[in-house]
Amino acid sequence: MPTAHQRWDPEDASEEDFEPIKTSRTTRIIRIIVAIIAIIGILQLSGLYQYSFFKRTPEKLAQKPLEGQISEQLTVPLSIYIVKSETPLNSSRNEQNVRDIVTDAQNIWLQAGINLEIKSIEEIHVGTIDTLPLYAYPRGLIKNLESEKDNSIKVFFTRTLNGLNGISYGRSDTLTIADYTANPDFRVLAHEIGHILGLPHIKHNSALMFKGANGTDLSFVEISTARRFANNFN
Numbered sequence: 001m002p003t004a005h006q007r008w009d010p011e012d013a014s015e016e017d018f019e020p021i022k023t024s025r026t027t028r029i030i031r032i033i034v035a036i037i038a039i040i041g042i043l044q045l046s047g048l049y050q051y052s053f054f055k056r057t058p059e060k061l062a063q064k065p066l067e068g069q070i071s072e073q074l075t076v077p078l079s080i081y082i083v084k085s086e087t088p089l090n091s092s093r094n095e096q097n098v099r100d101i102v103t104d105a106q107n108i109w110l111q112a113g114i115n116l117e118i119k120s121i122e123e124i125h126v127g128t129i130d131t132l133p134l135y136a137y138p139r140g141l142i143k144n145l146e147s148e149k150d151n152s153i154k155v156f157f158t159r160t161l162n163g164l165n166g167i168s169y170g171r172s173d174t175l176t177i178a179d180y181t182a183n184p185d186f187r188v189l190a191h192e193i194g195h196i197l198g199l200p201h202i203k204h205n206s207a208l209m210f211k212g213a214n215g216t217d218l219s220f221v222e223i224s225t226a227r228r229f230a231n232n233f234n
């Protein structure tokens with residue numbers, strides 16, 4: 001009988017000798033892939049995915065003002081809600097942090113002659129609700145608040161969106177931004193405001209409306225569309 005060492009020596013190995021190796025390698029690779037998928041699934045469901053792969057935007061990271069050609073300024077008011085909860089939704093942002101992110105998003109929208117004006121900042125206590133209202137339509141959370149009647153963009157800040165940077169809700173004036181994002185949070189805010197102002201995604205690396213990237217450019221056509229929508233807030 002050959003020893004294990006001799007058995008796998010390529011010099012005397014036959015086709016049959018290698019057959020079991022191929023099978024066990026394939027099985028092992030499949031097991032590893034299944035394990036990775038399972039781990040990502042668990043991280044995703046628990047909200048840990050966002051903490052593991054996304055990060056808080058460093059405070060010293062700032063957006064420089066993008067000057068534009070437009071002299072007539074339009075103002076878009078923002079009503080801001082910082083979600084407080086006993087669940088992983090609980091945002092750790094404070095008022096100053098929120099003012100900073102809006103200033104940076106404002107510096108992106110400057111090129112369109114659009115001013116983001118903070119109308120109010122308040123904490124909203126949502127108890128033990130899960131992420132569902134934040135995916136679906138969080139405005140239900142503020143249905144009893146006076147400011148719902150205001151003509152403003154409603155911005156929610158929450159700790160996690162289970163793998164999303166931010167979300168805006170079709171044909172509404174409401175959006176949500178996560179604490180942990182894959183791109184700078186102010187760019188995420190500026191991007192979601194773009195959706196509220198009627199802009200769809202476009203596939204251009206440097207564009208603000210390119211999904212999940214760092215671009216900040218707005219085209220002439222996008223600027224005129226956004227200004228038309230912004231007029232509704234004036």
Ligand SMILES: [Zn+2]
Nearest residue numbers: 191195201211
């Ligand atoms: Zn988008």
